[in-house]
Amino acid sequence: KENAIKYGIADSAAMANGLPIEDELTWSMKGTMIKSDLMVLDLLAHYDWTRPIYFAGNAAAHGDLQKYFQMEGLTYKLSPHRISGRVPVGTDSHTFNESKTYDNFMNNFAYGNMQDPDVFVDYYTLRMVRNIRFQFSGFASELIDNARNATDSIVRQEKFKKAEEILDRCFEVMPLSNVAPDDAVYHYLVRHYFDLKHENPEDAELGEKVDSIARLLVDKRLEDLAYFAGLDGNWTGKQLKEIGKSLYHLELLRQSSIPEEVMTKYRIAQQNNQDVDEKDYYGILYGTDYDQLLVDMGQQLNRMMRETKGDELKERYREILRSKTTFPPELVYGWMPYLFQ
Template sequence: SVVGSFYVFALWIGIGVYAIYDWLSTYSKSKLIAPAISLLCLAAVPGILISQNWDDHDRSNRRTAHAMAVNYLESCDPNAIIFTIGDNDTFPLWYAQEIEGIRTDVRVVCTSLFNVDWYIDQMKRKAYESEPIPSKLTHDKYKWGTRDYIIKEVVTKDTLDIDQFIDFVTSDDKRTKYGHVLKQQGYDTAGQRNQDLGANYAPTEHVRIPVNKENVLRNGIVPLKYAAKIVDYIDIKIEDQAIYKNRLMMLDIIAENNWERPIYFSGGAFGDDDYIWMKDYLQLDGFAYKLVPIKTPIADNNPFDMGRIDSEKMYQLVKNWKWGNSGNLDVYHDVETRRNSITYRGHIARLIETLINENELEKAEEIADLAMEKMPVDIFGYYTFLEPFIGAYYEVKAKEKARNLYKNVTLKYQESLTYYSRVSERNQSKYIQTIYSDIERYKSLVDTISLYEEEGFIKIEMEKFNGFLRLFTGEDPETSFESDDTEGSNTMP
């Protein structure tokens, strides 16, 4: 269909050129009109397209994808293994390693490919400076069509050691097959597929991963200063109804590694199985999440803030991040580049919060300044993720910086609300969620400054907010701004 549309478009171009020729022919019978018109259109059409679209497509000097790939690799300790999810967090890392030879000691394992036998075989071979993945499963255990998924059929609430669990689900003994357990439970298996009956099953959803503390400390998985926080074991609960081959292979690596090599996750997803059900045992190092035997439960009210932070290590990593000209105002930053700022800002905000809690105020301000320099407000958008930086500047006693950032961000909401207030009610109803979100985020900023600013400044900003709120609600300015007990109660047509 796409090719067909180009054919039709080309026909219209030809008709348009002929129409110009036909019109000019009424004024002149010169034989040069046809070639002249053809040459003029040949130059004018692409010329117009270039003049209108070049600045929106110019990728010169934009190195943000490359910088992000390097940051992922440099986040990993030597001889590490990093599990990636798919294209976006894998291909740039492959480029950095294969073409530029950056951190070839890190083994990149793409979990989307970890379902196929040829890729698993590839991971079991040494590559550059990276040793093969630790794995005891032989090719016949994971070959094509074998153990593509393992059904969870809970027959015991006991917790199995990870080695016992893997031995059971990869065993060829008939007693470990799904058909056997169904017969033991009295089910009629006549209607079941042979491939299901002959497949292995997981007899429990509880698996225990022992922690070799000596290996953890010797290999620098956890520094000595945190030795008291190391747990004796990690218990995981497999919530899913089946274990797919890529998760089985990841568990195999965990079991065989025995805390010898650092293991990381790219953080490209938030499913429990993407972290092999160990999201409570992560540490954010730069861009990657490191598996550590220190329990850090995820807060129910903020499920995206995964893992603990070693502020000393994280600070050094962030200070050495590559930015790929992201702060260059002369470079066009496309949608994907701007969207990646969510990751940058989120990680940096967490580091700043940790530094403030540890009373490292100078470092916190330094990192906040770095974020503002490399990701200017006017270019990168996503203003919601700037709210923590406003509060952070107030916390480190940088009031002017806090005020300037507050004014820059509120200006964006003011411009947006002004625009939507001038469109028809019909169009307002189409964008009601955007309007409501802008008002809520604007109000959240006013709430933030009310914790730190003097009364006069707060009153002025409240009045400004009320003025924009009344564009949609018609409420009296003296009553439209309420305390926290009415937050979120604003209504709009």
């Protein structure tokens, strides 16, 4: 313990927040071991906590040991704290070392000029971009959660401000205009922006910034949906997973853009058969042709099922359409209730 504190391996902020240094690190290993596992065991058996140990890549590859990993941007540092699992009630989350991660993202990391329109970001580079955006998103999410849990108003505002700066930095160095949106990660980044907007609705500048970014993404997904709705039946079947992805992303943006109290008010009014404001339901999608595209998409999918030859292929399409992880189930049920009979 003394060395972990002396050499700066322990997270002082986590300790101040009530997260203790463990007496010992215990973890389980399942299945077989390979040479790299033996190397890690040997390293830890002789570790005296005088210098940090970092792991790059997928933390899950190290199994149960990852509960002692703390992210510092793009690498995991072995921590003397139990970062996940048995965390004291009422304390902040410390999946990320806040000060080091913030400094790395804001000041230390170089991003390869991806914001430059003369730099081409190809599909291979996007694999790394996805990981970078994922860590930006995770860090912003943790800052927002810790801000909401803060009892001190100054600490609360500082963490919200840090989260906004982190999101601004992410969109500055990897803008949508030059770096294509990846799967769900980009949309979660926008959702965190909406979280900040809902926490501070009086900040007009923040609201305008969030809405402008979200609308760019909405326009992109609506454009994709319009393209899919115009395909013939054969090609529609080959793009089912991409169609489902676009629908899920649009739903994520819609729901994220609506404050919880507004959505609750809408649901209550609807249940009581009272007049409702459509803007309370559609949020950022209000005023777009989203509804018409949903109608077109439903007709297209029904036409695809009618025209598909072969029971095996039809059954494969049914499985994809009924999968809750691929398509929003409420949409599919509205379009094709016979699939669920």
